[in-house]
Amino acid sequence: MAGRKDRLLDEKVQDPYMDRNLYRDPTICPTCNLVFHNKTWHQDTAMLEKYKKLDSTDYKDCPACRKIKDNYPLGILIIEGKILEDESKVEELLNLVKHEEEKEMNSNPLARIMKIERLGNGIEIGTTTMGLAKRIGKALYKARQGTLDVVFFEGEKFLRVIWKKD
Ligand SMILES: [Zn+2]
Numbered sequence: 001m002a003g004r005k006d007r008l009l010d011e012k013v014q015d016p017y018m019d020r021n022l023y024r025d026p027t028i029c030p031t032c033n034l035v036f037h038n039k040t041w042h043q044d045t046a047m048l049e050k051y052k053k054l055d056s057t058d059y060k061d062c063p064a065c066r067k068i069k070d071n072y073p074l075g076i077l078i079i080e081g082k083i084l085e086d087e088s089k090v091e092e093l094l095n096l097v098k099h100e101e102e103k104e105m106n107s108n109p110l111a112r113i114m115k116i117e118r119l120g121n122g123i124e125i126g127t128t129t130m131g132l133a134k135r136i137g138k139a140l141y142k143a144r145q146g147t148l149d150v151v152f153f154e155g156e157k158f159l160r161v162i163w164k165k166d
Helices: 003-012 045-052 063-070 087-107 130-144
Strands: 035-037 040-042 075-080 113-119 122-127 147-151 159-164
Touching: 035 045, 075 130, 087 113, 087 122, 087 130, 122 130, 130 147, 130 159
Parallel strands: 075 159
Antiparallel strands: 035 040, 075 122, 113 122, 147 159
8 A cells, every 4th residue: 555545545535524613722522521722632631621620611522522423434444354253363353453543542532433343244443534444454454464455435435444364
């Protein structure tokens, strides 16, 4: 996967939840306690405590919590293959998935896993950002090889990342 191709994919998908004009400064998300300040969302306890005390602080769900409530993923990661027949390997994979989410959230607190679903012969993971689905796909590929595909279907509103390992 070349970096340039990744960027082209990103440009095709608009994030309808990232309208910065929607939020006053400061705003606290009552669901996850992120703070909107200086055009960015922060996970910062000191900032949270400071703005909680202000009467002028607005309270509104952040884009990540709104996506979760609306069930509107921007990334879908699909795990397929015979590796899923071994439950201990599945547990290992899901630990890796959650670990990547934690790492991504350090740089982007709006990047979250929305849901993890077991389908017939696969696992489907919905993410609030395209970047997180790609990051997890790359980490799975790095750890266990297999095949990794990143596909964007015209007309769809999310990026699909498929990792398969037999
Ligand atoms: Zn939130």
